[in-house]
Amino acid sequence: MKNKLNQAYMTDILDLLLRTPSPTGYTHHIMQKVQAEVVKLGYELAFTNKGCGIVTIPGVKSDRVIGISAHVDTLGAMVRSIKENGTLKITSLGGFMMGAIENEYVQIHTRDERIYDGTILTSRPSVHVYEDAREFKRDEANMEVRIDEIVKSKKDVQALGIRVGDYISFDPRVQIKDNGFVKSRHLDDKASVASLFGLLRLLKDVNLKPSYTVKVFFSNYEEVGHGSSFIPDDITEFIAVDMGALGDDLSGSERDVSICAKDSSGPYDYQMTSKMIELAEKLEIGYAVDIFPRYSSDASAALRGGRDIRAALVGPGVHASHSMERTHMDAVSHTAALLAAYVMEPAEA
Template structure:
């Protein structure tokens, strides 16, 4: 089944997603693109009240329903205030190091759909001017956006239509390499969304019928912890597809699908996780099992919200998460392959 997955298609979808700004809370544009792509494959996307998207794929049986989620929302920022010198103070959306966004190009999205370019800097951005520029603490209070417009005052910024509460997206700096590497911001979690589209296209092209009905769930508030606080009540088994963390004391790689046995919310379902491992080994899908003590997922959000589900967490390995991220398309394909195998041979009650 892995050989039938269309890597070129997943790469194309991933690049489209990465180039579409979608900081958490500002996901209406990317959800329209998700809907268009779903429609191209012959399926329908329905929406929850807060804008999450759901695609239903009928199975041979409907006595259990498998939910599979990935999130389209990303890290970003919002205008906290407009300074008298014409720069913008920011407040962060999602958890990242301020050093990871220093000197990054950004776009400011106004409520009336105007877009302005800018750069995130500290308020002491030059070693030639400020004696403490190197040691200056990188925190929200000391970061600002320099707008690429002829503005020197708060009023001139307001005349552009920029207001407190406007969204700020980071330049993803997408690069797709011939050797399969993809480096970009926001691979968390757009690499996983690309895997879901690979799965959906495989089902459509091969005429596959999952054992149980599946519902693909595109969440839009994962970075702030409630992307899947609501999921459809008929979902009995829930697989969060989110990036696999890489680093010290972890065994995954940028080419593997990561299977998370436990994160900050506790252990994932024993039977589901064991089945994922069994399938990966049987089908020779590159995988690793890891534990993430500083990580939460859409599955843990659903559990905390009281959903009566079994839950698992898998996803493509991503290096330098919440910073300048990198993965390999092999990890995206391996994730889609594991999901495809699971929906055809899931854990039964």
């Protein structure tokens, strides 16, 4: 089954997703693209009240329903206030270091769908002008957006239609290399969404029916903690597909699928996690088991929301999460292969 995955398709989908701005709370455009691709594959996409998408795939048996989630929302910012000099103060959407977005190109999305370009800088951006430019603290209070329009005052900015509460998306700077590496912002979690599309495409291409009913859940508020606080009532076990963190005291890599045994919300289901490890070893899928103490997932949100489910967490390894991220298409493929193996496990008698 691993060899029947269409990696070129997943690469194209990932490129499309990465180039579509979707800071958390501003995901209607990307969900339209998700819906169009779901329909193209021959499925239907239902929506929750807050805009999450659900694809239902009937299984051989329906007494067990497996939910699989990945999130389309990303880090971003919002206009906090307009300064008298015509720059914008920001407030963060999601948890990232201010140093990770300094000097980043951005787009400002107004409520009437106008888009303006800009750059995030400190309010002391030049060593030639400010003696303390190097040591100046990088925090929200000291960051601002320089707008690429002729603006010299707050009134000039307001005349453009920019208001407090407008969304700011970061330039993803997507690069997909011939050797399989992908460099971009927002691989958390669009690399996982590409894996889900790889799974959906595989089931259609090979005409497979999962052993049990599967509900693929596209979450749109994960970065602020409540993406899957609601999931369909009939889901009995839930797999959050989210990026695997890499670094010191961790064993994953950019070419592996990470299987998380525990994160900040506690341990994941023993049987589900053990089955993931067993399948990865049996099918020779590149994997690593890790613990993420500063991390939570859509499964965490569902459990905090009071859902009576078993839960697991897997996903492609991503280096420098919440900064300038990098993964490899092997990790995306390995994630899709592991998900396919899990949903195709023979139904219990």
